[in-house]
Amino acid sequence: MGDRSGLQAASQLFWKQGCTMMFKDVADFCICVSMTRRGLRLGMAKVTQVDFPPKEMVSYSKETQTPTDTQTHTQARPEEEEDEEELAEAKPAEDSQEKKADQEEKQEEAPPKELTEEEKMHLLHSDEFLTFFDRGSRIVERALSERVDVCFDYSGRDLEDKEGEMQAGAKMSLNRTFSDERWSKNRVVTCLDWSPQYPELLVASYNNNEDVPHEPDGVALVWNMKYKKTTPEYTFHCQHPVYCVNVVGTQNAHNLISISTDGKMCSWSLDMLSQPQDCLELVFKQSKAVAVTSMAFPLGDVNNFVVGSEDGSVYTACRHGSKAGISDVFEGHHGPVTGLSCHSAGGPVDFSHLFISASFDWTVKLWTTKSTRPLYSFEDSCDYVYDVMWSPTHPALFACVDGSGRLDLWNLNNDTEVPSASVVVDGSTALNRVRWSHSGREIATGDSDGQVLVYDVGEPICVPKPDEWSRLVHTLMEINENRDEGDELAAQRLVA
Amino acid sequence: QAEVEETLKRIQTHKGVIGTIVVNAEGIPIRTTLDNSTTVQYAGLLHQLTMKARSTVRDIDPQNDLTFLRIRSKKHEIMVAPDKEYMLIVIQNPSE
Numbered sequence: 378m379g380d381r382s383g384l385q386a387a388s389q390l391f392w393k394q395g396c397t398m399m400f401k402d403v404a405d406f407c408i409c410v411s412m413t414r415r416g417l418r419l420g421m422a423k424v425t426q427v428d429f430p431p432k433e434m435v436s437y438s439k440e441t442q443t444p445t446d447t448q449t450h451t452q453a454r455p456e457e458e459e460d461e462e463e464l465a466e467a468k469p470a471e472d473s474q475e476k477k478a479d480q481e482e483k484q485e486e487a488p489p490k491e492l493t494e495e496e497k498m499h500l501l502h503s504d505e506f507l508t509f510f511d512r513g514s515r516i517v518e519r520a521l522s523e524r525v526d527v528c529f530d531y532s533g534r535d536l537e538d539k540e541g542e543m544q545a546g547a548k549m550s551l552n553r554t555f556s557d558e559r560w561s562k563n564r565v566v567t568c569l570d571w572s573p574q575y576p577e578l579l580v581a582s583y584n585n586n587e588d589v590p591h592e593p594d595g596v597a598l599v600w601n602m603k604y605k606k607t608t609p610e611y612t613f614h615c616q617h618p619v620y621c622v623n624v625v626g627t628q629n630a631h632n633l634i635s636i637s638t639d640g641k642m643c644s645w646s647l648d649m650l651s652q653p654q655d656c657l658e659l660v661f662k663q664s665k666a667v668a669v670t671s672m673a674f675p676l677g678d679v680n681n682f683v684v685g686s687e688d689g690s691v692y693t694a695c696r697h698g699s700k701a702g703i704s705d706v707f708e709g710h711h712g713p714v715t716g717l718s719c720h721s722a723g724g725p726v727d728f729s730h731l732f733i734s735a736s737f738d739w740t741v742k743l744w745t746t747k748s749t750r751p752l753y754s755f756e757d758s759c760d761y762v763y764d765v766m767w768s769p770t771h772p773a774l775f776a777c778v779d780g781s782g783r784l785d786l787w788n789l790n791n792d793t794e795v796p797s798a799s800v801v802v803d804g805s806t807a808l809n810r811v812r813w814s815h816s817g818r819e820i821a822t823g824d825s826d827g828q829v830l831v832y833d834v835g836e837p838i839c840v841p842k843p844d845e846w847s848r849l850v851h852t853l854m855e856i857n858e859n860r861d862e863g864d865e866l867a868a869q870r871l872v873a
Numbered sequence: 874q875a876e877v878e879e880t881l882k883r884i885q886t887h888k889g890v891i892g893t894i895v896v897n898a899e900g901i902p903i904r905t906t907l908d909n910s911t912t913v914q915y916a917g918l919l920h921q922l923t924m925k926a927r928s929t930v931r932d933i934d935p936q937n938d939l940t941f942l943r944i945r946s947k948k949h950e951i952m953v954a955p956d957k958e959y960m961l962i963v964i965q966n967p968s969e
Contacts, residue, residue, distance in 0.1 A: 497904070509958060513959070750876075
């Protein structure tokens, strides 16, 4: 109740001026009436009713994205949920009711049942899941790496993207590098081979990783050139380091040949790998076993082959027949023979008697099976030459790799003193293996740190012109003449 | 099992990948890297779409089957690798 004096003043106003007053309750009115003097003058007063709406309770109905009582699988959630619960409690009661209603709706729309953590883990460990995941993840990884945009709009866009493709004229350019953090790092690439059936597939074998003794010693990885994903397609491991394998023969009648430093050559049937089909001891002159470090079969030949040994000699041999075993010895290298390659580029002239060898003595030597002395020695390298291979398509072209990380391409028809193309691999690794692809357009090389690098070779270099074969005949004649002259000179010097 | 985790992590950290979900035959998500409501939405909708795509392929040729589903939109690309029992969903922003 207000003070009386105020009320008196107000009531006088009322009666005199006829102003309206709002009384909080009847008591005020009565007092007002009783306080007036005599001479009441009552009159009809216009009462205007003013309605004030009840004071509004401002409320927020903001939904959270993660309703607090729904399960999620990650462990970090509980803390956030607690915070949200506290916030929820602070809001007026209406909110939580709204939220609950929403949650119920959501759960009705959601799948009929949720799985418990246990059920999920059980599913994730099941065989069907693992099979599904192996295939599904491989496909998805390939798809993720492809950047083909079929919706790309060339008009009005920058053509800066196109500049990278202008370097096609280069002699040899690095196309891909394949390396796997877990399986290939710190292992030496011991062997490489391209698939004859799927030209984009390449298999690489690796020896052991000294830093991780508990991991398998031998690893083989299948890489795919077609897709941009950086992980191997398939991974195989075995307990022993893999050095080299070769499959000879046709699709129906083939053998796996393996050869080792103990001088034994075994041929295996792929159906029964527990025991070799037959073994051949490679002995030279009935005494010393040949410690074989490399082997090559001429194209199409499953019987005759050449082997290189630790002592620097190359031997021809044959697997079957009365003269099974070592036939001839080719001496010339001063160090272990690391790689051999028999000529395989078919054409108008047959050069299958030619083969080349690489050695620790820093040279690559050209031989013919018709002579036990080397035809020519390529001496451009300053380090151990680890591998050499003829091009499968160009008769006068071969590639070699050495310990300084250099990959050289030699074209006998161009120059025999220096390589026609050369590239040095980044990093201080040695290149252990070199393999031309079946098309003769790409070269794969493996290094001592588990990396497989694939180079594109420029067309002018690797695609043979029709006259390469006849030119090679001339080149060989020149080489022969030079060799004979050289021998004569050497013989004269000895006499003098 | 560790390999599965490693592979999932590798996929998830691939350039542009926004989310990865593994869904079972009933459309229930069993592994996800997205928040719950988004997961439930994607899983439900894509499960239905994949079933429809599969039945379309089968109706045209009963000997055929769906092997991969790819939805390219203005903003994203959704890839679904389906199987009899499960489905792997990956959402990628290809312009990144």
